[in-house]
Amino acid sequence: xxxxxxxxxxxxxxxxxxxxxxxxxxxxxxxxxxxxxxxxxxxxxxxxxxxxxxxxxxxxxxxxxxxxxxxxxxxxxxxxxxxxxxxxxxxxxxxxxxxxxxxxxxxxxxxxxxxxxxxxxxxxxxxxxxxxxxxxxxxxxxxxxxxxxxxxxxxxxxxxxxxxxxxxxxxxxxxxxxxxxxxxxxxxxxxxxxxxxxxxxxxxxxxxxxxxxxxxxxxxxxxxxxxxxxxxxxxxxxxxxxxxxxxxxxxxxxxxxxxxxxxxxxxxxxx
Numbered sequence: 001x002x003x004x005x006x007x008x009x010x011x012x013x014x015x016x017x018x019x020x021x022x023x024x025x026x027x028x029x030x031x032x033x034x035x036x037x038x039x040x041x042x043x044x045x046x047x048x049x050x051x052x053x054x055x056x057x058x059x060x061x062x063x064x065x066x067x068x069x070x071x072x073x074x075x076x077x078x079x080x081x082x083x084x085x086x087x088x089x090x091x092x093x094x095x096x097x098x099x100x101x102x103x104x105x106x107x108x109x110x111x112x113x114x115x116x117x118x119x120x121x122x123x124x125x126x127x128x129x130x131x132x133x134x135x136x137x138x139x140x141x142x143x144x145x146x147x148x149x150x151x152x153x154x155x156x157x158x159x160x161x162x163x164x165x166x167x168x169x170x171x172x173x174x175x176x177x178x179x180x181x182x183x184x185x186x187x188x189x190x191x192x193x194x195x196x197x198x199x200x201x202x203x204x205x206x207x208x209x210x211x212x213x214x215x216x217x218x219x220x221x222x223x224x225x226x227x228x229x230x231x232x233x234x235x236x237x238x239x240x241x242x243x244x245x246x247x248x249x250x251x252x253x254x255x256x257x258x259x260x261x262x263x264x265x266x267x268x269x270x271x
Contacts, residue, residue, distance in 0.1 A: 003067050003104050005136035009059040012077060012100075015093055017058075018085025024055040025081060032058065039076035042069060071104040103138065103227035122151040129234065138230035143218040145237045146170075146208070152241055153177060156248070171205045174240075184247050201243075204236050 017025040027035070029047070032054050036045040045065075050057040062073055074097065084093040125148035132141035153173040157164045162180045164173050178184055178198070186194035211233060212218050215225040225233070 003133065003136060003138075004063050004070050004100065005134065006059070006063060008100055008136045009062045011093075011096065012062065012074070013055050013059055015086045016077060016084045016097055017081050019055055022053060022055075024053070024058055025085075027054045027058075029054060035076065035080065036061075036073070039079050040069075040072040041076075042072055067104040071101055074101045074104065099227050100136075103136070103231065105228065122148050122155065125151065133231075133234070138227050138234060139224060140217055142212055142216040142225075142230050142233050145234045146212045146218070149237045149241060152244070156181070156244070169209065171202065171209070174202060174205060184244065198243075201236075201240055205240070208233060208236065 013019055013024055019025075024032070033047040036042045036047070045061055047057050047061060050060050052060070062070060065073065078097070084090055084097075086093060125144045128144045129141045129148065132138065132144065150170050150173075153170060154164065156162075156177055157173060160181060162176060164176055168176075185191075186198065188194075211225060211229075214221055215223065216230070217224070
């Protein structure tokens with residue numbers, strides 16, 4: 001699934017390329033079909049396979065492509081149409097199309113999280129996160145992913161009766177869980193290296209809270225982070241949640257059949 005909404009696609013066609021008497025820019029059906037290999041370096045888009053006007057075909061193709069291919073299409077638009085059709089708000093339109101490109105370049109979304117532990121607020125917040133991303137509003141999703149992560153950690157702590165205190169910051173709760181839950185600790189021969197990775201992710205968490213408080217719509221902030229940075233925030237939190245999910249899931253699986261003893265196993269215990 002891509003990151004361009006119907007509203008974004010309509011902006012590209014009506015405000016940037018231009019629609020006049022039903023025609024999209026100077027496209028014919030043939031030149032629109034040739035646009036993707038000639039300007040976007042994409043060989044396998046069949047515009048003839050979409051019914052409707054050229055504008056409808058373009059918008060449908062743009063919305064259904066992956067973020068990486070959406071980036072190519074948008075850059076192809078800038079090659080073919082370097083200036084916006086609507087020049088009354090040219091500077092604003094230039095910023096917006098660059099924001100769309102930045103969102104697609106830096107916003108390849110990590111799959112939605114299905115928490116193994118938590119509360120109803122977690123599921124609701126995660127649902128809102130995916131809705132905002134699909135609508136092309138990653139900045140509006142940052143506060144929701146923060147709420148989801150906090151509720152997720154608190155749910156784990158509550159299930160294991162770990163005292164975290166009231167309104168504890170997520171960094172503190174994460175640290176307490178790692179100390180109190182053996183199932184969340186890295187195991188195996190490479191545990192030391194994995195521990196370093198987790199410590200680095202904990203450092204990332206320290207930076208996330210100030211970003212959320214001072215650079216997003218969580219509060220009345222004047223200076224907001226860009227769409228690509230919003231997706232970086234969201235994906236960083238998703239990565240942590242996916243990791244914790246997998247550890248919790250692995251710990252919940254109990255083998256139904258005991259492991260087969262080695263051939264030289266004996267019940268005899270020397271005294």
